[in-house]
Amino acid sequence: MARPMGSVRLKKANPVTLAIGAALCLFILYFLLGPATSDFSASRKATAASHPLSPPTSPFRKSTGGKLAAPPVAHYNLNNVTTTPTPLENSENVLLLTPMARFYPEYWDNIMRLDYPHELITLGFILPKTREGNDAMRELQKRIAKTQQQGPEKDRFKSIIILREDIDPPLVSQDEKERHKMKNQKVRRSAMAKARNSLLFSTLGPSTSWVLWLDADVVETPPTIIQDLAQHDQGVLAPNCYQRFWNEETKAMDERPYDFNNWQDSPIALELAQKMSPDDILVEGYSEMATYRTLMAYMAQEDGRLHEEMPLDGVGGAALLVKADVHRDGAMFPAFAFYNLIETEGFAKMSKRLGWQPFGLPNYKVYHYNE
Template identity: 60%
Template sequence: MIPRNLPADHICHYDLNKLASTPMAAYNKERVLILTPMAKFLDQYWDNLLKLTYPRELIELGFIVPRTADGDAALRKLETAVKKIQNPKNTKDAKFAKVTILRQDTEALESQSEKDRHAFKVQKQRRSQMAVARNSLLFTTIGPYTSWVLWLDGDIVETPPTLIQDLASHDKPVIAANCYQRYYDEEKKQDAIRPYDFNNWVESEEGLRIASTMSDDEIIVEAYAEMATYRPLMGHFYDPNGDSNTEMQLDGVGGTCLLVKADVHRDGAMFPSFPFYHLIETEGFAKMAKRLGYEVFGLPNYLVYHYNE
């Protein structure tokens, strides 16, 4: 438990050697920090967050919002939603343990439309800005009692309610869900799904070859025709009849839905805003975690869904 109402001159002692991140996270009452960079506030994201079955008294929330027009609107909606759920009249188990909202003190892309933010030409700038925002959010909110960090993008609008328990049960230092998107297939005239996050990948010989030809300040950006790496992408390994617990080892990860043992971050794995072995942001984080000796995994048959603009 976190001491509360302590006198100003009180000294708190934390033994991080006793802090655990186990497969039975909820049973062992392990604290989870859910971190979300939020350019827009989506009601579906918030509604899904409230459906998670992990005990809220063990969850802290952290958000970072850009200083843009969309960010200003998102902040107003987010504060309204937070005030409603954190109302003192609500019971302890109905409220989150803590909520932190930061404003981004660095630049962000003004346009947050899906087309503009995914344009190939802006990727290095955008991903560098995102890395700085993620690091600011992480370093500000992680505490000596945090066991797990769940990176959950503000565009994720549908997950299993048992998301945290499911991912933690694999007991992996870093583990990513497979992010898909629902859409209407005009040709088949029916609802369908398609892969969305292509940053969960396994390294390829071509990827290594491309990296070997690059100058130190160049990065590889995955899933763009302008730079074909032929890396196996987890998004393409989904089997609708497969076991949702199937694991695959990864070399790169995205940040749409990523569970990290807090010790991985404490050991120094962050989101490089600079080219790190020609990788940046979340993919650079995976590289950094692996350089520190941690294994990185993904769940190809465990789906979460991204908002479709």
């Protein structure tokens, strides 16, 4: 018998399909009508709320009786933050800061060997938004994951902070020869100063006692460098940065000075500065601009005392231990000509004018990577 025109036969629905559809409807209703805040884990709430650099935001506030509790108020008494010649005995917190354009495995291996308690060390990094910076970021994250998540408890650092620069790098290449061309120094070091300041101001916490600046290409230091430098009780202290290399003449490994930014001023350098425009800078280590300063790089002695000090007017940033109070007093890295100095050398000048005389240790060496 023929069906009437226009009638439609309905296919019986599959029970499984109906069940899935009903579950989906319930999920959508819960999503639209449920609580606005996410169900964060208790551990995540505790971490966010306790970290001094990450105050709790709305999702992390605890509710009492259906009402959101007021955000907590943290109190810090800086008079209780000690900075002593015996930081280990006083459990003083150290902030280790590294601007990083390239990742050197030897750098990471070296900081892993530091015998200062890692639970008292916070690491801070800033990396440029370049292809090399992206590569360095990936390698850095691999080491961090291995150390912080998989490594033994004693190797894990108190916390690790990573920043990405929000400015374009002035130099495309980070090759050593390109970096050290005299014509590139002002723009290069201005960018480095901005990176250092961003890293410093974003990471310096109220419980920090010491700041250890360590460049990413410094691959060898004594494991006791923090204790060794802190025992001098100086506001700004620089070890001598050298470089190991293969000497073709002697057919043996040798070493040579590397960082020439640790220096004592000279009358000739001061006279050169007086003749310069306020926007010009003096740079060290170039024959085109002979300053005749006393360079700590050449002051090391074979039989010299390891902890012998010398006052400095300029410092480099390869390795530098700074009391946190020096930075809190306002000493930063000028990205502009400051008394014709810039970046770390300008920092030394600023520290000195704030009453913190920089010093160096000519016989205490750290070593730079040899490209």
